[in-house]
Amino acid sequence: MFGLLDTLKLGAGLAGGLMLYHLYAVSIGYPSAARQARAGYVLLAEKTTAEARAAEMERQRNAASQATEEHRKRLAAAEAAEQVARDTLEIEIQSYELQLSQKNRACAVTAADRQWLLRH
Numbered sequence: 001m002f003g004l005l006d007t008l009k010l011g012a013g014l015a016g017g018l019m020l021y022h023l024y025a026v027s028i029g030y031p032s033a034a035r036q037a038r039a040g041y042v043l044l045a046e047k048t049t050a051e052a053r054a055a056e057m058e059r060q061r062n063a064a065s066q067a068t069e070e071h072r073k074r075l076a077a078a079e080a081a082e083q084v085a086r087d088t089l090e091i092e093i094q095s096y097e098l099q100l101s102q103k104n105r106a107c108a109v110t111a112a113d114r115q116w117l118l119r120h
Contacts, residue, residue, distance in 0.1 A: 093117070097109070
């Protein structure tokens with residue numbers, strides 16, 4: 001089958017091929033190491049993305065909570081201002097009725113008129 005010279009040639013070719021592969025792998029980096037590095041990078045990128053999404057969701061939740069609280073404060077202030085306006089109007093109506101009664105004149109304001117004035 002194979003002679004001694006053929007076996008030596010085959011061994012030398014195999015050793016040369018392994019040497020060339022080693023030089024190639026050293027010059028560009030081992031493919032398995034590159035795959036592992038890329039796999040680690042993908043996991044790191046996914047983790048970073050998930051953390052960024054969580055931070056954005058928390059920021060939006062905090063902003064919504066702050067906006068809700070601000071709206072609640074404005075609503076309370078508007079209700080208080082409306083109550084003050086109603087009280088002021090009621091006092092003005094009473095003072096006008098008092099002025100009319102002091103002049104011996106009757107006030108023709110009915111309950112329906114008062115409600116209309118309170119609404120407008």
